[in-house]
Amino acid sequence: MDTGFITLMRKLAPDLTEEMTRRALILERISVLQPVGRRQLAARLNLPEREIRNTAVLLKDLGYLELDASGMTLSRKAEEVLDSAREFSKAMNGLTETENRLAELLPVDRVLIAPGDADEDAQVLSDVGRICAVRLRSILQNGNTLAVTGGSTVAAVARSIQSQTPLNVMVVPARGGIGRSVELQANTLAEEIAGRLGGHYRLIHLPDIMDAAAMQEMLKMPDVHEAMELLERADVILHGVGIAAETMRNRNVDRATQQELLQRGAEGESFGAYYDMAGNCLMESSSVGVDLARLKRTCRMIAAAAGSSKARAILSVLRHTPHALLVTDQGAAEKMLRILNEK
Numbered sequence: 001m002d003t004g005f006i007t008l009m010r011k012l013a014p015d016l017t018e019e020m021t022r023r024a025l026i027l028e029r030i031s032v033l034q035p036v037g038r039r040q041l042a043a044r045l046n047l048p049e050r051e052i053r054n055t056a057v058l059l060k061d062l063g064y065l066e067l068d069a070s071g072m073t074l075s076r077k078a079e080e081v082l083d084s085a086r087e088f089s090k091a092m093n094g095l096t097e098t099e100n101r102l103a104e105l106l107p108v109d110r111v112l113i114a115p116g117d118a119d120e121d122a123q124v125l126s127d128v129g130r131i132c133a134v135r136l137r138s139i140l141q142n143g144n145t146l147a148v149t150g151g152s153t154v155a156a157v158a159r160s161i162q163s164q165t166p167l168n169v170m171v172v173p174a175r176g177g178i179g180r181s182v183e184l185q186a187n188t189l190a191e192e193i194a195g196r197l198g199g200h201y202r203l204i205h206l207p208d209i210m211d212a213a214a215m216q217e218m219l220k221m222p223d224v225h226e227a228m229e230l231l232e233r234a235d236v237i238l239h240g241v242g243i244a245a246e247t248m249r250n251r252n253v254d255r256a257t258q259q260e261l262l263q264r265g266a267e268g269e270s271f272g273a274y275y276d277m278a279g280n281c282l283m284e285s286s287s288v289g290v291d292l293a294r295l296k297r298t299c300r301m302i303a304a305a306a307g308s309s310k311a312r313a314i315l316s317v318l319r320h321t322p323h324a325l326l327v328t329d330q331g332a333a334e335k336m337l338r339i340l341n342e343k
Contacts (some may be wrong), residue, residue, distance in 0.1 A: 021092040022047075024085040026055050027064060027074070031082055032127060035071035044123070090115070098333050105340050106315070107322040108303075117331025118306035124329050128306040129156025132327040136238060136302065137161060139324075140169055140197070144235040147174040148193060149271065150186040151240035153304045158192045166198025172230045173204050174237060175271055175285065202230060234299050241305035242269035243313045257283075268313030270303075277312060279319025300324035311335035 010017050029045060030036055038056060042049040056072055059065040064078040074082070090096050090113070099111040112135060114127035136157065140146060146169055148154055171194035173186030187203045194201035244266035248258045261283060265276035272285030301323040305314050308331035315336055318326065328336075 017092070021089065022051065023055055023059060024089040024092070026052065027059065027078065027082065027085045028089050030065070030072050031074055031078070032123070032130065034073040035068075037071040041072070044121075093330075095330060095333075098330075098337060101337060102326070102333060102340075105337075106318050106326070108318055108326045109324045110326075111333070112325070112327045113333045114306070114327075114329045116329055117308050118329050119309050119331060124331075125153065125156050125306050126160070128153060128304060128327055128329055129158075130160040132157045132238075132302070132304045132325075133160035133162070135325060135327065136236070137163060137167075137197075139236060139300065139302075140167060141235075142168040145170045145172065145230050145233055146193070146199075147172050147231055147234040147237045148186060148190050149174045149239040150184045150189055151242070152184060153240040153306060154186075154189050154238060155184055157238065157304055158189050158196065161193060161196040163197045169194070169197055169199035170230060171197070171199055171201045172234070174231065174234075174239060175204070232295065234295060236300050236302065237295070238302045238304065239270055241303055241310060241314050241317050243267075243310060244269050244274050244316075248274075268310075268316035270317045275316040275320050277316050277319070279316060279321075281320060302327070304328070306332060308332050308335045311339060315339060 025045065026041070029041060033041065033044065036044075038049055038052045042052045045052070056065055056067065060067055064075055064081070066073050066075050087096070090099075093115060095113045095115065099113050102111045103109065112131050114124055114131055116124040116127070118124040118128065136146075148158075148171065150173075171190045173190045175186055190201050190203065245258070245262060247269040248261065248266075253261075261274050264282050266274045266282050267277050268275045273281050274283045275281055301321060302325045303314065303317065303323050304327045306329040310328075311332045314326070314328065314332060
């Protein structure tokens with residue numbers, strides 16, 4: 001959205017601008033939470049319930065809302081303005097400017113930001129998942145191979161994927177791993193995403209961590225060999241980002257290794273590898289999975305991560321590998337900008 005037009009609106013009609021911003025925000029939030037009651041929405045937006053009620057009545061009169069006992073839902077007519085309302089709300093909250101600024105400062109083609117901070121509001125993670133799912137669906141084409149990691153953010157993306165027409169894609173896990181919650185494993189999410197897209201999938205049934213000798217033997221297995229060949233031909237890779245210290249604890253990395261990596265400045269984790277703030281890889285993955293160095297040049301990397309606590313981790317991972325897209329939330333984005341502006 002044109003920032004010059006936004007500035008002009010604020011100068012010439014600040015009262016109308018405020019009202020439009022509130023209507024756009026309420027419309028956008030209802031689209032995510034529907035059906036939702038006025039009291040619940042007021043609490044989520046930190047607005048007086050009276051303002052929610054008055055705006056809801058106006059939007060209903062305009063034909064954009066439907067009200068019943070279950071709460072407020074969007075009408076079909078609202079779909080005509082929903083995308084524009086989202087963009088307007090983002091621009092008025094400064095998120096569009098933040099997206100552009102981060103894209104300038106980092107090796108990433110585009111940044112998309114969900115309002116809020118997932119560390120403070122669990123719903124924000126779902127919003128990040130929804131935004132990423134829409135963008136992912138627009139990027140994928142028939143015949144593509146998509147590789148995905150595990151984790152809560154990728155799981156949120158999987159839950160939000162919608163495809164009205166089947167898409168002939170192959171979805172594969174970006175790494176092996178059976179040592180964590182089943183619902184967050186790369187295998188599980190690859191299967192779910194393939195089902196939602198109407199595509200196909202292959203699985204890698206291997207432990208998350210193994211020694212080099214065992215890995216070489218596993219690579220001889222036909223199913224594993226096929227999956228690895230698909231990984232090397234991946235057109236799109238969707239992955240999450242972990243905080244190094246937390247990931248090491250969750251994966252039972254021995255204490256001596258943890259201390260060494262943290263002393264060397266480990267901040268972020270992705271694909272089982274650990275990175276410092278300069279983007280240097282401090283320890284590579286010890287599991288079967290995607291080898292970033294062997295990916296084809298046209299492969300598009302998509303990172304999805306939320307929460308201000310992950311700001312340093314996200315920066316460390318993005319500085320190591322250029323990305324086509326980063327989907328994050330306001331808390332992480334604003335903290336990343338503060339860190340980048342300190343230098």
